[in-house]
Amino acid sequence: MKAFDQYRNPALAVDLVVFGYYENSLNVLLLNRKEEPFKNRWTLPGAFLQMEETFLDTCNRVLNTKLGMDNFFLEQLYSFDAPERDPRGRVIAVAYYALINPSKFEIVAGNMANDVQWFSIDELPKLGFDHKDILDAAVKRLRAKILYNPVGFELLNDEFTMPELHRLYETILQTSIDRRNFRRKILDSDYLVSSGSKREGLQNRPPDLYQFNKALKPNKFQINIDLS
Amino acid sequence: MKAFDQYRNPALAVDLVVFGYYENSLNVLLLNRKEEPFKNRWTLPGAFLQMEETFLDTCNRVLNTKLGMDNFFLEQLYSFDAPERDPRGRVIAVAYYALINPSKFEIVAGNMANDVQWFSIDELPKLGFDHKDILDAAVKRLRAKILYNPVGFELLNDEFTMPELHRLYETILQTSIDRRNFRRKILDSDYLVSSGSKREGLQNRPPDLYQFNKALKPNKFQINIDLS
DNA sequence: GCAAAAGTGTTTGCAGTACACCCATGG
């Protein structure tokens, strides 16, 4: 029997949508290409899958080398197959998205400084390949997921306040949520533990600090926002 | 620049979970392999992606030739990358799932009769490759999706009755749903149009016939079942 | 004392649940 990998197969890339939240903005990590095609255009970070790698291996390779990151939320998004998505030839892309806290990581520039940069998803440059499609799908997934899963905590510090979490939700969902009802829903879900202390140094009443409950009972909550 | 497809790439298979509903049972289409590996074991239908094909092309190729099917609900499920999932070598699988009405199609046997068969998802044989994982993911997705999307209609005849739809939901979700509340929710969503006539020939009161509203306003409904 | 933001509580209405009753058919 002929080995499969000697047939002609499409190349397989793993592309990453890395979300980071700071200064009341949802941001995505983009990479400035220094080679054709799409030279000098911003694109999602990614790499070709090596024969012995799993998807997660490839994700970690990209994130470790280019960004010095590890230990973050990572989830498969979708696979993209448009025949002309890469002008060099047939390339299938398996897209993952990651949620990270930018303050925890230093962005390691690749060969050159300024080739990796955060962009607010409201002020995106024109992207190469079909990466705008991938990014749009990721944003849509994140918005749907955050309504019933505690993924918001991945984007914040270990300790965070209720108003911070509230602003995070309002930013990502691009809507306003009643802060009192929001607080009640989140607290009722038992996903948070009060850390006892308060955030000092702000202008007004110091808000309570919370941590994500690692011994979580899967006590679902549901934020009711119509995304359509 | 060297063409990408001359590098060594994993093979890329498209595997299909074809769901069909009849006789109050959710069934999946399996194929009896006539070659190694997993000779004489039941597996999901699938094919290797050809260079010029999209995923959907491959899906249609499989479904048309083996099953004589077209025009059905088809959605990408997930991509599977376990390194040892195929003993012949590295094969990535992109899984799709389809919803069809078995009464609309004749299963076209491949090279031999009895090599394609419906199995109730409650009485599955041992599957080859990692196809049990894929199937489990598909069932999970279908159960989640049917709660808020009108995909149930794909599995029924063009005209169907409310009790039929109700039984479909109870079967797929493996739970009991109050038929009166179910009816109200579905009708309130405006996804159904009464066809005016009734299903005759049953033993008791003839139930009303409905059709799926093709001019649908995306008027979401929500069946509240805790899937966890 | 005032402004601003955080914490806590209450009212109200609607949607989901749990029911009961009537209707149409076959035998």
Place this chain on the structure above:
DNA sequence: CCATGGGTGTACTGCAAACACTTTTGC
């Protein structure tokens, strides 16, 4: 006229949306 399943209505209840008040800080 009875059994069986289909169609329709209603009362209750619990949650969520809307909203008001108090508390704590900086200046």
